[in-house]
Amino acid sequence: MRTWAKRIPLALGLVAVMAGCGGPHAVVLNPAGPVGRVELNLMDLAAITMGIVILFVMVLFTIAVVRFRDKKGNRAPYTPNVEGHKVLEVLWFIIPALILTVIAVPTVQETYALAKVPAKHPLVIDVTSLDWKWLFEYPGQKVATVNHLVIPAGQPVLFKLTSDAPMNTFWIPQLGGMEYAMPGRVLPLWLESYKPGVYWGHSGQFSGREFEKMFFSVKAVTPTAFNAWAASLRKTAPAMTVADYHRLLQFTTVGYQSYSSYPAFTFPSVTHGFTLKGGMYLLMHNNPAHD
């Protein structure tokens, strides 16, 4: 007997196995900041709503498969000439539409809500993706780091993303969703960590041979500790020269680096006019490395 009913417990079992072994690592399901929290809530809502639909369809489907098998002595009605049912067919259109509204309304609200940084003067970090490393510049603190990010906890941080190499996406799954870092444009993304903590980030857009190495670490610290860190960096770390930046542009992978300052041209200068309503197209700054 090969029924579909037999396979459902199998699938459920698999889900259970997965939940068991993957639980603590499911970073998306353990958000550590408001953005990730909002996104998770929406995921949950969509998953539950869709789960109800799936359940309904599967029950209907299972009954149909079990009940109307072609075997001798099956006493279920056989109605080969039924062509349809007007009311049901209209309902198929209306009910899903209503169900989708449950997801659609919060989707619209949250999309608009997340587009605004909930602070007047958030900490700004200029992010440039390079082959195959991340450059983080702190225009307020005048310091720069490579592949490791330090942010103050408990306040929104505005990341301005661009790329001086193929496209990447900037993703810290535990804090919130990703956004593209692409050449010629600067895109905004704000994230916040509730509490001090350590997270990891990665790129979601394939960018070449060593793409896998596009991991970076994120450390959220108290605001005081953050200021102290920036001050100490300014004193102890070396300054980034133009030659240093050109070295970063090369097709290499590097470890963590810190700099007490950085040359002005390394981030598109025309960023101040951008709005969170959609970024703006920028002229490419003149970059000798790619000519």
Added chain:
Amino acid sequence: MPALPSFVPYLIHTLFPPWVRRPTEIGAEIMMTAGGAFIVYWLLKNKKLQWLWNEWLTTVDHKKIGIMYLVAAIIMLGRGGLDALMLRTNLAMPTLHFINASEYNEVFTTHGTIMVFFMAMPLIFALFNVVVPLQIGSRDVAFPRLNAISFWLFAFAAALFNLSFVVGGSPNAGWTAYPPLTELAFNHTVGENYYFVSLLMTGIGTTITGINFLVTILRMRAPGMTFMKMPLFTWATLNTSVLILFAFPPLTIALLESLLDRVAGTTFFGLAHGGMPMMYVNLFWLFGHPEVYILVLPAFGVFSEVVATFSRKKLFGYPSMVLSMTAIMVLAYGTWVHHFFTMGAGPAVNVFFGLSTMLIAIPTGVKVFNWILTMWGGRLQFTTPMLYFLAMIPTFVIGGATGVMLGAVPADYQFHNSYFLVAHFHEVLIGGTVFGLLAGVYYWWPKMFGYKLNDHQGKWAFWLFAGGFWPTFIPQYWLGLEGMTRRMYTYPFGMGWHTLNVISTIGGFIMGAGFLVLVSNVLRSRLHREVDATGDPWDGRTLEWSIPSPAPEYNFAVIPTVDERDWWWEEKQRRQSGEKPAGPKPEDIRPIAIPKNTPVPILLGAAFFLGAFGLVFTWWPVALTGLAGVFGVLIYSWFQYDHYRILSAGEIRETEELLGRLGA
């Protein structure tokens, strides 16, 4: 040293660059050469060359072209599947270097490209070709020679794309080929040229196929077959053709501009001189999203035929099925931005495309409900095609549900480019498209070849394939939630990703075993075939089952007049009750014009291949020779006038008599 012509060292260097010589490549080169030599030897020894040329290579018969598409698609399914297994093997364990990063990048690129353009598309066209003219009661497609041209452009493009593995290196920027990664500054081997050129080539063929089937369905239906009496697979073909017509031009331009950037020095998508990569992304997905429905609508069509036949019942809600399919076709053009919500288009744009994405779930849901209610009150027969249909429902419903989750814009910021997305699109593309097309292949196999595929082995293949599917892709949803992003060639220890990856890899190999059983099913069914003389082994409902299998070259001796949706189902009852004669009356048979074979399509394909190969290596003399060849063949064919030969009424009567088809 005597001066060589300047292109010789250049050619040697580009064909055999030091950095791409790998043992795998050399091995593959030897195998391909040996295999090719063996095939030629076998053909010569058995004096089959003439037969091959006359019966297949120059044919314009839609049924034979369909079979050639089918063979090519199954070979490509093998190649793409092998790629997939290499990827899965590499990901089975953290920091496993079964293949290195460069190889992995090439393999995932060819996996995606082959599966979409060189497996799914030809498999769809195989069914279009075999089924549609028979389903609408036509003698052939509207443009038989263009149909053959489409096939040969596809076949040579597929050959060119696969050649990249052995000569010069494969493309390695993903099947979406986003710039600037595809620009010369970041990608200086010829791999991406192969991608752009072969896709342009097959794209031309696909566009022609779209035009061809659109016109065929619009203009060549049997008398009495109004739009609302067309079988649903024909409806699916009609909608797919419209999608092709509107979707492929933007792709053509996106590919052309990328190619020009690489070979002719333009600056569309580069970093310098004001280029803008995002324009490519828009053009690509303007094609890419309709493409998703190009892939899935034909499968919907197959399912609608299969479920009605094997429930032994009329399709439930035909008008709403047509309406929902057309709605999907229209909405498909309004959702492309959901492939890049995270590219900063702003909340207004994102909300619009998020809502349109959810909207498209409604007609899709309607189809699922109608299918289930078709089974309700039927008598279900669990044949292999029906099993694929039954497997599709849970798979596609879950895949569709996660699609809605992806459409919730803020949530998509977390899902984008993660394994959650990978799991989603494999679930709909395999659960929808591949299951659907395999169901179609099993269902219409007797119509193509005159015998059924062995049901027992078919079920083995099914259970392995569909059974391997779940452990392969369900874990990947969870991997996405664990933060694994797509296209990583390996991953470090300590991320907690290994268990699920192992499960996924094992599932992948089970699917691979399923494919092998499927191939053996095909071969063994051919060896032990039981010829089906009825032409109607499934007790079918539509026109194609009313004629012998395989159909004679003229398809219908007398074109029937269609007065209902399930014409053949009703006709059978009328014939049984003696209301109608059992076949065409001899005196109704008229002479029929049959399109003649022509070498133009294969020569055109070969000329394209030559030109394209020259373009890949920017070896202009070869490219121009190919171009001249293309024009030569075209002009030659413009001056050809006599395209038909006439089958006399007597010959047709004889054939029908032999098939036992003549009515009193």
Added chain:
Amino acid sequence: MSSQALHGGHKTPPQELPPEFQDQEESIKITGFWMFIVTDVLIFASLFATYAVFVNRIASGPTPAQVFQLNTALIETLILLTSSFTIGIAIWAMRQNRQRMVTWWMVLTVLLGMAFVSIELTEFAGDVAAGWGWHTSAFLSAFFLLVAAHGTHVTMGIIWAVALLFQLRKRGLTTVTRRKLYTFSLYWHFLDIMWVFIFTVVYLGGRLI
């Protein structure tokens, strides 16, 4: 005859249609050609979209106003519009069954097309001499691709028309050559309309920016 047999002979088009539509098979080919024009319109739409997005991305290259010469473009427009008129007369003559007249008006159309292409090539040569190629800026890439795509279409049309003239001389006005003339005229009108768009959007628009 043959087409009737091929397509089942069940749909005879009404006789009041123009001659190129009266044969079932040829009429289907005209439908197919319309579908081809749909795809070609979308090809040009994509090129226009590229142009519209890239028109301001001039990098260190010239501005649109520096590149475009309105006089030349205006002459090109007049030539092409005239050729639309001449092909129209050729089709009218075809329906009157006047083969010599068809031939001469076709020849005139081809000559006008050649004049158009040579003016365009001269213009391109001037740009290249001034150091402006499609490698200069994204704007020029988009401009050259759009205009050259149209120019290539015209060139293909000329080759087609010449081939058609030979067939006309050999075979006269048959069902097949009529349909071929008619589809050629569709193609030619389509190219004219595309050129009007190019003239308006690119040349006139470039003046305004």
